Amino acid sequence: MKSITNLICNHRSIRNFTNQAVSNEQCKQIIEAAQSASTSSFLQCYSIIRISDKLLRSEFAILSGDQKWILESAEFWVFCADFNRHIEVCSNAKLGYIEYLIIGCIDTAMMAQNAMITAESMDLGGVFIGGIRNDIEKAVKLLYLPKFVLPLFGLCLGYPQYIPEIKPRIPWEVIVHENKYHPLNQKILERYNLDIKKYYQNRSNNKRNDTWSQLIKQLMIKEMRPYMLNYLHKQGWGIY
Structure with a gap:
């Protein structure tokens, strides 16, 4: 097992995969670890839909903006609140409150991050696909x-076909505030802009300026x- 700090800090999105399968036992371990994430009031308000049907994957690849790695990856899962x-x-549950929507999104995101970290500890790689919301009603x-x-x-x-460079994150001094919220430090931002420009210019693929x-x-x-807002209201979410 890799050092957890090194594992997390070496995360990068993987969009090129080998043909090697992920075993059912690996999937089970990843899902069990995902379920171990914290959950508000023990609601466990999430589901994972494992998509093994190639035609269905193709639909999602197109829906998400022609993201071919949805077809090429060993596993493709959809995380749902x-x-x-x-x-x-509880048939009279009052799910129209926006707080339930927030809880569902938070719980699902935390379990998904557990899943990613666990997969990476097995030398797997992955990438999250927000593009499934491009046509949420179709999804x-x-x-x-x-x-x-x-x-x-x-x-x-x-399993990654190759490992891309790590994309530099914004310095921690920008996102950590002491006792109260502070304005953006422009000097730190400028240094970060230079770091990102250098990263984009020197990375292996899709170089930019x-x-x-x-x-x-x-x-x-x-x-x-x-x-999205009209869709959520139509489905009974966030009406209070």
């Missing part, structure tokens, strides 16, 4: 999801799935 089983236990139909089951993201898992600030300026002015 899931309160359907809670409705079956729901493809998986026959009942009400109050929300597909949040996919996860490709498999961007800084982190340039990337943010490109991304944050775009519409971001504007249909």
Whole structure:
């Protein structure tokens, strides 16, 4: 077992996989570790849908923006915030509160991170796929999801064909605040922009000339799935 700190700090998204399968025993261990994540009030409000059907994977690859690694990875799982089983236990559950939606997203994300770390401890690699929300209603139909089951993201898992460089994270001094929130330190940001520019220019694939600030300026002015709020309301989420 690798050092947990080194393991976590060496994370990188893997989008190229070998043909080697992931065993059922490995999958079981990954899922058991995922379930061991903290869960608010012991609600355990999540589900994983393992997609082994190649045609269904192809649908998700297209839906997600032609992400071919969904087809090429040994495993593709969809992580869902899931309160359907809670409705079956408590038919008058008041799931319209936004807090339940927040809890479902947090619980699911924490279990997914446990899954990724466990997979990486087995020398597997993976990448999360938020693109399944590009057409969330189609994703729901493809998986026959009942009400109050929300597909949040996919996860490709498999043995890496090659290991890409680690993408530098923003310095910890920017994200850790002492006693109160502090303005962004522009000097630290500028140093980070230079680090990111150097990373993009020197990495093995998809070289570019961007800084982190340039990337943010490109991304944050775009519409971001504007249909999501109406969809959530239609499904009974976040109406209170």
